[in-house]
Amino acid sequence: MATWVLSECGLKSLAPVFPKPRTGFAVSNNSDAKFLSTNKEVTNLKFQFQPKSFDFKEKRKWGLNVSTPLRVDSIEQEHEHEQEQELPEFDPGSPPPFSLADIRAAIPKHCWVKDSWKSMSYVLRDVVIVFGLAAAAAFLNNWMVWPLYWAAQGTMFWALFVLGHDCGHGSFSSDPNLNSVVGHLLHSSILVPYHGWRISHRTHHQNHGHVENDESWHPLTEKIFKSLDNVTRSLRFTAPFPLLAYPVYLWARSPGKTGSHFHPSSELFLPSEKKDIITSTACWTAMVALLVGLGFTMGPIPLLMLYGVPYAIFVMWLDLVTYLHHHGHEDKLPWYRGKEWSYLRGGLTTLDRDYGWLNNIHHDIGTHVVHHLFPQIPHYHLVEATEAARPVFGEYYKEPKKSAPLPFHLIGEFIRSLKKDHYVSDTGDIVYYQTDSEISGSSKSE
Structure with a gap:
């Protein structure tokens, strides 16, 4: 499904990269992760995949074509921005926005x-x-x-x-x-x-x-x-x-x-x-x-x-x-x-x-x-x-x-x-x- 979405957007799919497996997990060739109980079967698992060669030019081209935020604020920074945008403190001496009528x-x-x-x-x-x-x-x-x-x-x-x-x-x-x-x-x-x-x-x-x-x-x-x-x-x-x-x-x-x-x-x-x-x-x-x-x-x-x-x-x-x-x-x-x-x-x-x-x-x-x-x-x-x-x-x-x-x-x-x-x-x-x-x-x- 992901490959189809990328192809429809004019992008080439990246070669799958899998992390080193941990005890208790098995990763099949279709990249589905399944939880297994810790037993002898885990030790017999074999990982068979051949990573394709990666074109770094395509990586650069791919990165430029995708619109992504340059920086993601932390939660604390977001709160700081919200405080900066707060309304000024009420001034009782300012002219009121309503009339006597x-x-x-x-x-x-x-x-x-x-x-x-x-x-x-x-x-x-x-x-x-x-x-x-x-x-x-x-x-x-x-x-x-x-x-x-x-x-x-x-x-x-x-x-x-x-x-x-x-x-x-x-x-x-x-x-x-x-x-x-x-x-x-x-x-x-x-x-x-x-x-x-x-x-x-x-x-x-x-x-x-x-x-x-x-x-x-x-x-x-x-x-x-x-x-x-x-x-x-x-x-x-x-x-x-x-x-x-x-x-x-x-x-x-x-x-x-x-x-x-x-x-x-x-x-x-x-x-x-x-x-x-x-x-x-x-x-x-x-x-x-x-x-x-x-x-x-x-x-x-x-x-x-x-x-x-x-x-x-x-x-x-x-x-x-x-x-x-x-x-x-x-x-x-x-x-x-x-x-x-x-x-x-x-x-x-x-x-x-x-x-x-x-x-x-x-x-x-x-x-x-x-x-x-x-x-x-x-x-x-x-x-x-x-x-x-x-x-x-x-x-x-x-x-x-x-x-x-x-x-x-x-x-x-x-x-x-x-x-x-x-x-x-x-x-x-x-x-x-x-x-x-x-x-x-x-x-x-x-």
């Missing part, structure tokens, strides 16, 4: 529908829980109960804030009047100026990921960082003090920025928004007056235990959650300036977080990437919208670490970030957090 198209249409009755049902649920917890704690009045009450009530204050936050985005209802009324009631009850915060938070969403223009936990430039006095620098980067920053931010904003959320002439607001700021500040003042009156009625200590400590827990929740939405990932995330910044690229630097059992309690605020890009989506559709958009995001989506029932792991991530995320360069359109050696305790900055 691509993400929008992937999200089911019903996720955009705002149901006022459903939103109000969440308000009713949270308000009933808040008053129920306060009544139970006051009735039991036990030092074993109070710490549990503070943690639970502070978390519920945070849940009220998230619903008021939805009102500010317009994702609570399609009725702007309902959004305003509910937003003022919820936010004023926890000492947040509704319109003042709503407007500054809108600025945050419109400029997320921009070094200078962002409004919430934006990075300090190296120049501003080095201009801070030692006390301010220590308070900003030493736990737990950053978790108490929110009331200070409402009055004076962040280092490098000026203005108050309570003053109608603040640079935070447009002249046309002065009336809204006056309304919100008046509501905030009315709540302060109510608390003062309650302090005289029931005494300052009961008021502190029922309202003051839960308010402090709420502030810690707010600072922790908002900080971790933009910091603390295992890989450094980019911040942008100039032409490199876009609404989409800035939004993709935000992070989703898993809060275990608390996800539903605080209305899935940890599902944050889609919320940042499309804040008009109601909170009860965010999880579904995120699942639909993830195939579009690809590697630009950072999978949140799965939480235990209670998200204690986030405290460690918060502390680690405070030790390494200190400032960004004064120049450059794509920058990453750098580390100050004095704060981190390391010998050199990253």
Whole structure:
């Protein structure tokens, strides 16, 4: 058969060459090898073949006419070639290969529908829980109960804030009047100026990921960082003090920025928004007056235990959650300036977080990437919208670490970030957090 194939290809067959036989094998004249048991027959085998003369010119001619690889790589070399052809490492600062419209198209249409009755049902649920917890704690009045009450009530204050936050985005209802009324009631009850915060938070969403223009936990430039006095620098980067920053931010904003959320002439607001700021500040003042009156009625200590400590827990929740939405990932995330910044690229630097059992309690605020890009989506559709958009995001989506029932792991991530995320360069359109050696305790900055 081989002779026929070679003849059909125009090649002459080579004379057969047989290796020296081994004990246990017999090779017949037709070159078939058969296994034999070791016995005396093996010794009687005779090999009869006469090798023909070999024409070396024909060998050379034969070798030239057959297309054969010049070199055969070993398995190790093949792996090396495969590694050389691997795609480059993912760069989170590179422009994404998809658009905002691509993400929008992937999200089911019903996720955009705002149901006022459903939103109000969440308000009713949270308000009933808040008053129920306060009544139970006051009735039991036990030092074993109070710490549990503070943690639970502070978390519920945070849940009220998230619903008021939805009102500010317009994702609570399609009725702007309902959004305003509910937003003022919820936010004023926890000492947040509704319109003042709503407007500054809108600025945050419109400029997320921009070094200078962002409004919430934006990075300090190296120049501003080095201009801070030692006390301010220590308070900003030493736990737990950053978790108490929110009331200070409402009055004076962040280092490098000026203005108050309570003053109608603040640079935070447009002249046309002065009336809204006056309304919100008046509501905030009315709540302060109510608390003062309650302090005289029931005494300052009961008021502190029922309202003051839960308010402090709420502030810690707010600072922790908002900080971790933009910091603390295992890989450094980019911040942008100039032409490199876009609404989409800035939004993709935000992070989703898993809060275990608390996800539903605080209305899935940890599902944050889609919320940042499309804040008009109601909170009860965010999880579904995120699942639909993830195939579009690809590697630009950072999978949140799965939480235990209670998200204690986030405290460690918060502390680690405070030790390494200190400032960004004064120049450059794509920058990453750098580390100050004095704060981190390391010998050199990253």
